[in-house]
Amino acid sequence: MKKPKDIIIKKNNKIDLPKIINSEVNLLVFPFFALERKNKKLETIYKDIVKRGDQKIEIVWNVSANTKYGYPGLFDREVHKAIEQIITELLKKEGKIKNPIPLGSLYNICRRMGINESAGKNYRMIKKALERIRTTAIKSVGTFYSKEGKQWVDDNFSLYDRIVFKGKELPNNEIADNNYLFLGSWYLQNLNSFYIKPIDYDYLQSLKSKIASRLYEILGVKFYGLRDKRQNFICYRYSKLCQLLPVTPHEYISLAKQQLDPGNNELKETDFISKYEWSENGKEDWLIYYWPGERAKEEMKRAEIKSINNWTEKYLSEAKPVCVRTHTGREEVKIFSKDLSACEHTQAEQADLVGKLVKLNVSKVTAENLIKNNDQELIKKWIEAINYSNADDKAAYLVKAIRENWQFPEEYLREIKE
Incomplete structure (x- = not known):
């Protein structure tokens, strides 16, 4: 398979990666990958009560892992970012994504991820990560927004529909001469509808804190909504932000600050946010305020996300997390929100x-x-x-x-x- 013209293998054996990659907007807003290495959960549940038209409805975002493969984590997130690089290159070259997507060799995926491309262990880990993402199911009840259909989707689906590794049989009975990925229909449709947000990949890779990198994704979407508002900041309840990241919330503000402030400070030091502030507000929960920095403002100028203000406010409205224990004994966090945002x-x-x-x-x-x-x-x-x-x-x-x-x-x- 010929390499795309805009991919150059340098003499130092590093791929000249795209500086900007395109990420699907729903997947920037909602949690999919676990950020905590020791997290053994198999499910993430997000629930919200929103008003659409004259009705109040419950919306649901549920990510459930296959017990055999486990829940997608940090390494899987990096593999998916490598896939997003390939998607970005194909969109730039072809203007449209078609299944199946040729991924190239596992060797080159390692290069994209910046890991040892000669280690067989890494090849096996990449294969397992792709399979783990493939077998992880998303249940959307009025949460996943389809740009083409201009509707919130009620469906069960996966990001990846099928993976065919080199040497295995394709649907047309041919033997694969490459590693191929079939994207899920809803994900594919939104990519081709350009329901995407540009992500500065160099900057994302430079962030040492995983919380900072996830905040960069979330805040980048939310900051974009400030363009048409008088206020120049956004705020979250701490408990709500923990669910969006996702991380386990703490009971004491001192521990909460120890948890999030390393990421907050890194975003401030790199000028993505100009400042942030905590407010105890006399309540059990706390508010965190964020002001966009010059880097975020520059991204807002470049980005072209249409209709984003029509739905992100509903997703990011106030919610109260309630921990419940399932029949299996595993804790789940369910979120129920009020109509009026706590911040508002x-x-x-x-x-x-x-x-x-x-x-x-x-x-x-x-x-x-x-x-x-x-x-x-x-x-x-x-x-x-x-x-x-x-x-x-x-x-x-x-x-x-x-x-x-x-x-x-x-x-x-x-x-x-x-």
């Missing part, structure tokens, strides 16, 4: 508090800083309690009382008890 609700509350503080002669900048750094319930109480103070400069008194967590005036405490 929180932003509305914060804007209202800022307005109330400004009316009390607190500057807008100071008010915003108070809300970011202090418990909102405390601020609400002090907005009421300040009326029971005899301070000459009530604005200054209020700011200091909130920052230093002063005791409320006795008259206010008597009033609320009554």
